[in-house]
Amino acid sequence: MMELYPEVVMVNDTPRxxxxxxxxxxxxxxIRDLKTSRVGYLIAVQGTITRTTQTRPELELASFKCLECGTIVPHIxxxxxxxxxxxCPMERCGNKTSFLVLPEESRFNDWQQIRMQENSSDIPAGSMPRTLSIILRNDLVEVVKPGDxxxxTGTLVVVPDVYSTVKGGVTSVQERGRLDHGDGVIGLHELGVRDLCYRLCVVASHIRKCNEDTVQEGEQRYT
Structure with missing residues (x-):
């Protein structure tokens, strides 16, 4: 783009x-058809939006300052x-822990998470509707609202389910503490090895509104 259309890429001497x-x-x-065999692949999934978060800044590339020698480490x-x-890249420094992020030299994206639920036509009789988290970035944020x-279209990924891990870990530690020691243990420090829970999530490349029965030319539903 820079070589072919420099006047489009650069706006007021700033790269777009x-x-x-x-x-x-x-x-x-x-949503019910998504399995781990499709993780890392481009997919299209349909459903109804049930929840949206507010738009937040997401740190994409961070620049750091070493607090030991002052060296700037860019674009992490x-x-x-x-x-x-x-x-720290400075040969004589060797600092591994003391860094300060520099917001003015870092790059941020707009970020929003939405929750999608199966359409009523996709739910088998007697089953509960499945849900899926969708991550929207940049120009995709604030495009849809609950009920749409x-x-x-995006990439299926797995991310740690931090809430489930922390909630389950704290409960198990406290229960074990009450049974074995009487006083209980607060937090996760004494848990040691704990189960990690993961969940499926889609990092969106495109999102469009549609009717439940709408399929555009060239598209077909997975069966």
């Missing part, structure tokens, strides 16, 4: 960001968790 949006994926899944990618440099029926 571009994001790839893929849509009209030929096969549309229901952040993906689903806060990540510091493993070690949508088709989302």
């Amino acid at each position: 960001s571009y994001y790839v949006s893929i849509y009209n994926y030929p096969l549309i899944f229901s 990618p952040q993906q689903f968790k806060y990540t510091q440099p493993t070690i 029926k949508v088709v989302v």
Whole structure:
């Protein structure tokens, strides 16, 4: 883009960001059809929006300052968790823990999480509706609202279910403490090895509103 269309990429001497949006994926899944065998693949899934969060800033590329020698460590990618440099690049420093993030030299994205539920036509008789978390970034935020029926195209990923892990861990530790020691244990420090819970999530590339029975040209539902 910079070589072919420099006048489009640069606006007031500042590079403009571009994001790839893929849509009209030929096969549309229901939430119930998503399995771990499809993790890492591009998919399209349909459902009804039940919940949306407010738009928040997400740290994409972070620049850090070493608090030992003052060296700037730029452009550390952040993906689903806060990540510091493993070690200061200054050869004589060797600092591994003391870093300060520099917001003015870091890059942030708009970020929103929405909750999608199965359409009524996809729920088998006697079953509870399944739900799925969708992550929206940049120009996709604030596009839909609860009650909208949508088709989302994006990448299926797995992320740690932190709430379930913490809640279950604290309960088990406290119960064990009351039974074995009488006083109980607060927090997760004494838990040791604990089960990690994960959940499926879609990082959206495109989202469009539709009717429940609407299938565009070239699309078909997964059966």
